[in-house]
Amino acid sequence: MTIRTHHLDPEVRRALQSAGAAAKRGLGDPVLAELVMIRASQLNACAFCLDMHVDIAVEKNGESAKRIALLDAWREAGDLYSERERAALALTEAITLLTADSVPDDVFEVVSEHFTEPQLAHLIGVITVINSWNRLMVARRIEPGGPAW
Incomplete structure (x- = not known):
């Protein structure tokens, strides 16, 4: 039996939205923030978040379809991503895919x-x-374009 629960406590939603907005503001690079959120969402197989953040990256931040399409293979994409972006993507993968070794030095x-x-x-x-949002959306089986709360 598949259990679908679309309910998300409003306090939890507001807290995550507030934390996400503060983190993005402090980072100061909306393109990088979206790349990081897309990469984590790829790793977590969160279709809802992928759909939303790809749209934001392209429509709001002018990100190219090519960079979005090759994000899963960023290590092999040559200089398509800057050194700064590659460093952030490596950290994203290390934090998202935590292992017994934690985040490597x-x-x-x-x-x-x-x-x-x-x-x-x-x-x-x-x-x-974004990892928290991914887990909430995947656990609740929220589909792309579906109601998030």
Whole structure:
């Protein structure tokens, strides 16, 4: 039996929305924020979040279809992504796919070359919040374009 629950407590929703907005504001790079959220959503197989963040990246931030399409293969995409973006994507994968080794030191070393301490804190916030949204949407079986709450 498949259980579908579309209910999301309004306090939880507001808290996640507030945390996400603060993290994105502090990061100060809306294109990078969307790339990170799309990559985490790919890893978590969250169709709802992928649908929403691809639309935001393209329509609101002018991201190219090519960069969105190749995001899953960013390591092999040559210079399509900047060093800063690649560092953020590596951190996104390390945090999203936590293992017994946690987040590798070499990932932190590379990302700290491209982000200040406050920016890194906000980047980690963006990654953490999208992972929470992914888990909420997948667990609740919310389909692309469906009601989120």
